[in-house]
Amino acid sequence: MPTIKINGRDLEYEPGETVIQVAHRNGIDVAHYCYHPSMSPEGNCRICMVEVEGWPKPVVSCKQLCGENMAVQTESELAQSARAGTMEMLLVNHPLDCPICDQAGECHLQEYSYELGHGESRSTTPKTHLPKNVPFGEEIVYDAERCIKCTLCVRFCNEITKTGELAMANRSDNEQVVMTSKGEFTTNYSMNIVDLCPVGALTSRDFRFKSRLWFMDFTPSLCTGCARGCNVTIGGRGGRFMRMEPRENQDVNQWWMCDPGRLGYGHVNSETRLATPAVRDANGQWQPATFEQAIVAASAALKDARESHDVLLDGGATLEELEAARALASAMGGQARFAAATGDDADEFLIVNEKGANAKGAEMLGLERQADAAPAAVLVVERDGNVPAALRDGAGAVVAFVTDATNVPDSVRVAFPYGSWAERSGLLVNVDGRVQELRAARQVGPGNLSPAFALMEELTGELDGNHVPRDRGELVAAVKNEKAFAEVAFPAGVAAGQTVGAGS
Amino acid sequence: MSATPPRAPAAAPKDVEARQPAPTPVAFPPAALKDECEAILSRYPTRQAALIPILLLAQGHYDNWVSPEVEAGVAEYIGVSDSHVRGVLSFYSMFNLKPAGKHEVWVCRTLTCWLRGAAKLRDTALEKAQAERAGVVGEDGKFLVKNMECLGLCEVAPAVFVDGVAHTNVTNEKLVELMDACE
Numbered sequence: 225m226p227t228i229k230i231n232g233r234d235l236e237y238e239p240g241e242t243v244i245q246v247a248h249r250n251g252i253d254v255a256h257y258c259y260h261p262s263m264s265p266e267g268n269c270r271i272c273m274v275e276v277e278g279w280p281k282p283v284v285s286c287k288q289l290c291g292e293n294m295a296v297q298t299e300s301e302l303a304q305s306a307r308a309g310t311m312e313m314l315l316v317n318h319p320l321d322c323p324i325c326d327q328a329g330e331c332h333l334q335e336y337s338y339e340l341g342h343g344e345s346r347s348t349t350p351k352t353h354l355p356k357n358v359p360f361g362e363e364i365v366y367d368a369e370r371c372i373k374c375t376l377c378v379r380f381c382n383e384i385t386k387t388g389e390l391a392m393a394n395r396s397d398n399e400q401v402v403m404t405s406k407g408e409f410t411t412n413y414s415m416n417i418v419d420l421c422p423v424g425a426l427t428s429r430d431f432r433f434k435s436r437l438w439f440m441d442f443t444p445s446l447c448t449g450c451a452r453g454c455n456v457t458i459g460g461r462g463g464r465f466m467r468m469e470p471r472e473n474q475d476v477n478q479w480w481m482c483d484p485g486r487l488g489y490g491h492v493n494s495e496t497r498l499a500t501p502a503v504r505d506a507n508g509q510w511q512p513a514t515f516e517q518a519i520v521a522a523s524a525a526l527k528d529a530r531e532s533h534d535v536l537l538d539g540g541a542t543l544e545e546l547e548a549a550r551a552l553a554s555a556m557g558g559q560a561r562f563a564a565a566t567g568d569d570a571d572e573f574l575i576v577n578e579k580g581a582n583a584k585g586a587e588m589l590g591l592e593r594q595a596d597a598a599p600a601a602v603l604v605v606e607r608d609g610n611v612p613a614a615l616r617d618g619a620g621a622v623v624a625f626v627t628d629a630t631n632v633p634d635s636v637r638v639a640f641p642y643g644s645w646a647e648r649s650g651l652l653v654n655v656d657g658r659v660q661e662l663r664a665a666r667q668v669g670p671g672n673l674s675p676a677f678a679l680m681e682e683l684t685g686e687l688d689g690n691h692v693p694r695d696r697g698e699l700v701a702a703v704k705n706e707k708a709f710a711e712v713a714f715p716a717g718v719a720a721g722q723t724v725g726a727g728s
Numbered sequence: 729m730s731a732t733p734p735r736a737p738a739a740a741p742k743d744v745e746a747r748q749p750a751p752t753p754v755a756f757p758p759a760a761l762k763d764e765c766e767a768i769l770s771r772y773p774t775r776q777a778a779l780i781p782i783l784l785l786a787q788g789h790y791d792n793w794v795s796p797e798v799e800a801g802v803a804e805y806i807g808v809s810d811s812h813v814r815g816v817l818s819f820y821s822m823f824n825l826k827p828a829g830k831h832e833v834w835v836c837r838t839l840t841c842w843l844r845g846a847a848k849l850r851d852t853a854l855e856k857a858q859a860e861r862a863g864v865v866g867e868d869g870k871f872l873v874k875n876m877e878c879l880g881l882c883e884v885a886p887a888v889f890v891d892g893v894a895h896t897n898v899t900n901e902k903l904v905e906l907m908d909a910c911e
Contacts, residue, residue, distance in 0.1 A: 357744045365744055388808065391815035404811040405750040405800060429744070 229295040243285035243296055244272055254298055255307060255336050257422040258374035259286035262479060263383050269314070269374050271336065273306040274298045282306040308340040315341060317352045317397050318423075319369045327424030329437035333372065352397040360390070360401075361409040363429050363483065364418060368400035371425035377401060377417035384480070385411040385573075401425075412482045412575060419469050419479075430487055431467040435459075440466055441666035446652060448540045448581035448607075448645040448662070449485030450567070452574050453654030456481060458646050460668035465492040465646055476654065482575050491607065491628055492644040492668065498629040499670035504637045515640075515674050522638040523686035525622040526556060532599035533557045536619055537591070538606045539564025539580020541676075542650025542662060544699040546582070546589050548680035549604065555688040556601060561594045562586040565609040576655050580610055581645065585653030588708040604676065605631050606644055623683075625676050643673045650677070651700065651714070661715045754790075756801030761789055765805070775806050779816055782806065783823060792832070793824035821876055829865040829872035831910045833857070833903075834889040838878035841886040849886055850875065852900050856907050871907065 225236040230247055237246045242265065247254045257269035265286040273282040277295040282302055297303055315337060322328045354368035378390045378401060387410050393402040418428045440459045447454040447468060454477035459466045468489065470481035501518035502510045513521065533556035535549045546560065553560040564580025580586070587593070597618025604625040605611045611631075620635045625642035632639045647669035650662050681693035694702070703709055757765040765782055772778040783794060783802060790798050794817055796810075803810035817823045835841075835850040850862060850873065857871035865872045881887035884896035890906050898906075 355745065359744045359747050388812060391809065391811035393811070393815045393818040395819055402811045402814050404809040405748070405796065406810075407747045407750060 226290070226292050228290045228292075231296070231298055237290040239290075241290050243274060243283075243288045243290055243294075246290055247285065247296075247298065252298060254285050255332070256286060257332060257372060258376060260376055260379075260420065260479075263376070263379045266375055266379065269372060270310045271307055271314070273303060273310065275300045275302040275306075304340070307336070311336055311340045312342065312346070314372050315345065316347050316349075317369070318372065319351065321370070325370065325424040326427045326432045327370075327421075331424060332422040354398070354400055358403075359407070360403050360417075360426070361407065361414055363415055363487070365427050365429055365432065366401060366403075367425050367427070370423050371400060372423055373399050373401075374422060375401075376420045376422070377426060380417050380420055381409075381411070381414075384416075385413050387411045389414075390417075412484060412569075412571065413480055413573065415483045415486055416470070416480045428467070435461050435466050443663050443665035443668075444471055445646065445663045445665060446581070446660055447481055447485045447488075448652070449482070449488045449579070450576050451578035451581055451583055451655040452477065452576050453581060453652055453658065453660050454481040454485060454574060455660070458665040458668065460646070460665045462667060463669060463671060465489045465644075465665070465668045476656075476658065476660070477574055480574065482573075484569075484575070489644075489646065492646050494628050496629045497670055498626055498632070498639060498641040499672075500641060502629075502639045510639075513638075515679065518638055518640060519679065519682050519686060522623045522640075523683055525637045526601055526683070526687060529556070529601040529622050531620050532601050534598075534600040535560040535602040535604070536594060536598075536600035536611065536615070536621070537562045537586070537604040539583045539586065539610045540606050540645055540652075541582055541586070541604055542648060542652060543582065543585050543589070543659075543703045544650045544675075544677040544696055545604065545648075545680065546586055546591060547699045547703050548677040548684070548694075549602070550589065550591075551691065551694075552602065552680045552684045552687070555684045555691060558601065559592070561592045561598075561600070563594045563611045563615050565607075565612075578655055579607075581654075582652040584655055584657060585651070585659075588653060588657075589703065589706060590708070603633070603636070604642060606642060625679070640676070640679055641670065641673050642676050643669055647673060648675065649696075651703070653712075657712065659712055659714050751796035751800050753800035753804050754797045756786065756798070756805045758789065761785055776808055779806055779808070779813065780820070783813070783817065787823060792828040793826060821874065824872070827865065829857070830870050831872070831891050831907075832889075833871055833873045833907065834876040834879065835862075835873065836877075836879045836881070836885070836887045837875045838882075840882035841879075844885040846886040848900060849888060849898060849903055852903055853888075853907065856904060870910070 227234045227236050230252055235246050235250050244254050244259055254272050256272045258266045267284040267287040272285045274285045275282050275297040322334055356367045356369055358366040360366050381390045382388050389404045389409055390401050415428055418426045440461045443458050445456055445458050447456045455471040455473040456468045457471050458468050468486050470477055472479050501513045501515055503513045503518055503521045505511050535553045537549055539562050549560040564583045567577045567579055569575055570577040597614050600619040600621050602623045603619055603621040606627045617633045623638050624632050624636045625640045626632055627642050627644050646665045649664045651659050652662055653659050677699055684691045685693045768781045769778050786798055786802055787794050799813050800810045803813045833853050835853055836846055853873045857866035857873050859866040859873055862873050862875040879887045881896055886898050888895050888898045
């Protein structure tokens with residue numbers, strides 16, 4: 225394979241690769257705004273300029289193809305002065321309103337400005353004023369003054385979604401992004417342009433002005449809006465779910481996620497979250513209880529249960545919870561089933577019709593899918609959509625694990641708080657049979673939740689004297705021993721003995 | 729039961745500009761332009777490539793300017809989004825996005841013409857047109873004076889176009905004469 229020299233290192237490249245691709249693949253940082261590996265290089269921001277030895281001028285590394293015997297310097301005096309000059313040019317009309325900008329803290333312009341820029345502008349001309357609060361669809365707001373015209377959002381709509389809502393209008397310092405006069409995106413993926421935007425020009429109306437980034441905690445996890453299992457980063461602060469952004473995984477979601485998934489966290493921040501276990505007293509009134517009291521009350525209630533000995537789980541329940549539920553059901557002499565919503569909004573990109581994030585895993589474990597109301601003694605409900613009211617009320621359950629207190633049916637005598645997907649750790653099997661790890665996000669949810677699988681294991685122990693409650697590692701090991709999982713790769717790092725489940 | 733998960737309510741839109749209602753596209757092409765449009769399209773490998781000649785044709789037909797309605801109509805005809813058409817229209821200075829005057833005076837403002845006194849020409853033209861600044865139609869609606877980038881006549885600067893006709897080595901007196909000649 226031919227090689228190119230970058231900063232003195234001989235690096236192999238495929239013919240047709242650009243300098244920035246080879247540099248990034250080998251861990252050499254090259255500053256960039258308008259370059260994104262998924263789209264055609266535009267070369268308009270000029271910040272990625274590097275020096276090629278023997279060439280008279282610096283070149284943009286995002287468009288420069290690698291060639292034999294090329295020697296590239298990314299940190300030479302010429303390259304650095306080219307970048308500094310570009311930064312100065314980009315900042316001529318940028319308002320530098322970082323103190324009130326949502327992007328501050330994750331803004332590439334801010335980072336490079338700090339690194340390369342001057343403390344003061346040398347320009348004496350007043351800055352150009354452009355529209356600052358332009359709505360792009362329902363969820364996005366555009367600020368043309370902050371915009372550095374990298375055209376990533378325009379290319380995203382042209383090349384990735386192929387819907388072409390955005391275009392560049394006007395010229396020079398009046399240049400700005402304009403949207404089609406219909407004012408709506410026809411794609412379900414529009415909010416990815418907010419993540420793509422290297423500056424604070426595109427902000428999400430859902431998240432803007434809610435929190436500074438440095439007050440938030442970020443956890444790599446998964447989206448459970450459908451069974452695709454897009455890899456995401458969840459940002460939380462003080463018990464609130466603040467936002468979710470896609471995390472690159474070329475095998476699942478590339479760099480993207482859909483808007484319904486991104487915004488589908490309403491139930492996490494619900495005002496009616498069940499935060500502590502609750503037990504009905506003799507008068508039928510709910511009383512808060514400790515987990516120990518609730519376990520005792522629940523096992524008594526389950527021993528009394530006549531109508532059914534089954535467990536009905538939300539299609540988003542983790543493999544650990546499914547395995548614990550199977551043991552619980554068999555201790556009662558029943559079986560575990562699951563319920564999950566099915567949509568009709570699948571597309572050829574990411575969204576799939578199966579809305580049970582772990583429906584595939586449940587099927588692989590041999591759980592039956594339940595569509596109509598049927599009796600069950602134990603209910604596990606996170607999303608209304610997966611276990612709708614008809615199924616909840618029709619089960620006649622006596623014990624419920626619920627995320628939202630309003631989802632507790634009248635028949636229930638003991639209710640346990642059940643973390644939303646953002647607060648639970650565990651394994652999910654996506655629609656393609658890929659096992660991925662859900663991680664409880666820090667600073668999300670009411671906190672102090674016991675993992676549902678641990679509670680179910682304790683309940684099983686109460687009902688069956690011979691059962692020793694298993695920890696997370698043992699539950700995962702039990703799943704791995706299942707025939708259906710014999711050939712399946714599991715993510716590394718879920719060690720035996722690990723009991724951590726709920727976050728905060 | 730909804731197939732998609734519940735959405736968090738979007739923040740109140742008080743800080744965001746109101747969206748303009750979408751224009752109603754004109755039926756494009758009008759009967760008078762139909763043959764010509766089809767002839768233009770047949771000259772290009774893709775419909776999108778014919779956008780500029782068709783826009784020029786449309787501008788000539790609709791009172792020398794391209795309204796949002798015409799823009800949307802052309803976009804539908806070509807098969808691109810109207811934001812793309814807006815991008816093209818706003819990039820090229822020979823397109824008018826606002827109602828234009830009866831006559832158009834283009835004054836070159838690029839280096840050579842500027843050094844040879846184009847600034848003075850522009851001021852003369854504006855005064856004659858009774859217009860506040862370039863790009864705005866004069867009070868009587870007779871003239872639209874526009875600043876143009878290089879008109880390609882540097883060797884005979886300064887250059888002025890009046891209604892699409894080039895005039896070179898223009899002096900103030902000559903410009904007044906030219907504008908007086910306009911009906």
